Amino acid sequence: MEFEDMKVIWDSQEKAPLYAMNEEGLHDLLRGKGRKFRRLIFWQQWQSYLSSLFVVLVIFAILGAHFLGAFNEPGELAPTTGWDVMALLVAAAYWIQFAVSIYIGQKRQERREREFAGTLLGDVDRDIEQTRYQITTRRNIVTGFIPPYVGACLIQLVVFRSQGLSEWTMVPVIALLIFCLIVESRSQQRLVDQTMHPRLRELETLRAKLTDPES
Amino acid sequence: MIQKMTENEQQRLFGEWLKTHKGLFFKVVRAYAFNPHDQEDLFQEIATQVWNSVPNYRGDSKVTTWIYRVALYSAIAWLRKENRHREKLKKIDGYGEALLQASTTRHPRIEWLYDQISQLEPIDRSLTLMMLDGYSYKEISATLGITVSNVGVKLNRIKKRLTEKSNEETHHGI
Numbered sequence: 001m002e003f004e005d006m007k008v009i010w011d012s013q014e015k016a017p018l019y020a021m022n023e024e025g026l027h028d029l030l031r032g033k034g035r036k037f038r039r040l041i042f043w044q045q046w047q048s049y050l051s052s053l054f055v056v057l058v059i060f061a062i063l064g065a066h067f068l069g070a071f072n073e074p075g076e077l078a079p080t081t082g083w084d085v086m087a088l089l090v091a092a093a094y095w096i097q098f099a100v101s102i103y104i105g106q107k108r109q110e111r112r113e114r115e116f117a118g119t120l121l122g123d124v125d126r127d128i129e130q131t132r133y134q135i136t137t138r139r140n141i142v143t144g145f146i147p148p149y150v151g152a153c154l155i156q157l158v159v160f161r162s163q164g165l166s167e168w169t170m171v172p173v174i175a176l177l178i179f180c181l182i183v184e185s186r187s188q189q190r191l192v193d194q195t196m197h198p199r200l201r202e203l204e205t206l207r208a209k210l211t212d213p214e215s
Numbered sequence: 216m217i218q219k220m221t222e223n224e225q226q227r228l229f230g231e232w233l234k235t236h237k238g239l240f241f242k243v244v245r246a247y248a249f250n251p252h253d254q255e256d257l258f259q260e261i262a263t264q265v266w267n268s269v270p271n272y273r274g275d276s277k278v279t280t281w282i283y284r285v286a287l288y289s290a291i292a293w294l295r296k297e298n299r300h301r302e303k304l305k306k307i308d309g310y311g312e313a314l315l316q317a318s319t320t321r322h323p324r325i326e327w328l329y330d331q332i333s334q335l336e337p338i339d340r341s342l343t344l345m346m347l348d349g350y351s352y353k354e355i356s357a358t359l360g361i362t363v364s365n366v367g368v369k370l371n372r373i374k375k376r377l378t379e380k381s382n383e384e385t386h387h388g389i
Contacts, residue, residue, distance in 0.1 A: 001381040003374045009324045010347040019241045019254075023233070027226070029259060030266045034222075118276070120341065121360025123288040202295055209338045211361055213368035 045106070052099035052148070059092045059155065080162060087154040094151035101144065109133055124207045131200045138188040138196070142181055149177050220270040229266050236282055240265075242348070243283075246332045246340050247290040257293050264289040280350070280358045287341040287359075294337055331380055339373055346370055 066080045112129060116122040137144075156173050160166075220228075233240070240261055248257040268285045272278070332343050345355045352370070356363040 001378065003378060006328060006377060006381070007347060007349070009322075009328055012322065013242075013325050014238055019244070019258075021233070021237060023230075026233075026259075026262055027230075030229075030263060033263055034266070117360055118271075118281075118284070119358060119360025120284055120288050123284070127292075199295075206291065206338070209336060210359065211365065213365045 048102045049099050052095045055095045055148075055151065055155070056092050059088045059095075062155075062158070063088055080158065084158045084161065087158050091151035091154040094147035094154075098144070098148045098151075105137070121207070121210055124203055124210065128200065128203045128207065131196055131203060135192050135196045135200065138192050141188045142185045145181060145184065149181060153177065225266070225269045228272075229269050232265065232269075232278060232282060233262075236279055239279060239282055239348075240286060242344055243286040243290050245329055246344055247294060247337070249333060257290060260293050261286045261289045276357065277354075280354060283345060283350075284358045287344070291337045291341070327381075327384070331377055335373065339369065342366065342369055343373055343377075346373070 062080075063085060066085060109130075112133075113126055116126040116129070153170070153174055157167065157170055160169055240258065243261060244254050244258045248254040265282055265285050268281070272281055328347075332340050335343060341359065342355060345358065350358070352363050352366045355370075356366045359366070
């Protein structure tokens with residue numbers, strides 16, 4: 001049988017399609033999935049921004065209380081000093097930098113993804129780029145988390161000091177934060193090794209098969 | 216400035232595409248998934264990806280080549296994570312079935328052809344589907360993003376293989 005005969009056989013299936021569609025069921029499914037996906041994306045994007053906003057608001061509330069003289073009242077809290085104010089401002093700057101870097105990273109990635117051609121090869125290239133971006137981001141997660149962690153330590157330092165606690169009480173807190181950072185880094189590394197790298201290899205193989213005429 | 220598409224417009228356009236080109240969806244599903252559960256899962260995946268792609272369609276290419284591109288890449292990506300999809304299918308079962316078997320009687324020649332396609336590499340399946348649907352080398356090249364000569368080399372090899380197989384397997388009644 002020649003290819004032209006196969007084409008005739010192929011075209012004959014238009015007369016009796018193999019499937020029918022439950023259009024209502026499909027639309028329910030798509031609406032449900034769409035809502036779920038939009039919610040997920042919304043929370044993923046806003047989680048970091050909201051946590052940063054919360055911390056910055058707390059810092060400014062403390063600073064506001066300082067400038068209104070709340071810490072000068074005789075009571076349980078020690079008065080804040082110029083160094084405390086400086087530490088809080090640096091902490092706020094670190095958290096703002098954290099949120100801004102996430103925002104800039106996302107925008108850059110969106111712009112890069114728009115540059116890929118609207119072809120199958122373009123889709124593969126976009127997924128390769130996305131996976132590489134994920135690998136780099138997850139590898140550098142420790143570096144990315146250092147500013148908010150330092151910011152958190154500075155806030156803790158001011159809070160501990162205002163409560164009259166010794167600076168040495170910060171040691172277990174810092175140790176705990178470092179431990180959390182190491183655990184997070186390890187789990188991200190495991191994700192990269194077990195999921196991202198195999199995915200990248202598969203996509204690169206797919207790309208090679210697509211572009212190599214002999215494969 | 217690019218205007219954002221409303222959900223109603225997206226739904227209307229998607230409904231039109233589905234109505235006019237449902238055969239294309241079915242062919243891709245049949246070429247990449249081989250049991251009713253997988254076919255249902257893949258159909259849902261392709262429908263979702265095509266639905267998501269509707270706002271990005273700018274009319275630069277034919278609707279069919281756009282749908283083909285999205286459907287084929289969804290199918291190839293679905294193959295890579297088939298096991299994960301099996302888990303997901305359990306979770307989305309609540310929505311009911313979107314793909315129904317229209318007929319239990321299958322034409323043996325078409326079945327044979329799909330069997331042969333299923334034995335090809337995922338990329339080659341994409342090329343074969345488009346070739347059988349009558350797309351030119353140039354259109355296939357523009358959809359897949361590879362050179363026309365590359366398409367030619369690959370398709371000649373596939374045609375040769377299919378012809379050889381059909382000559383070997385005369386007992387299929389072809």
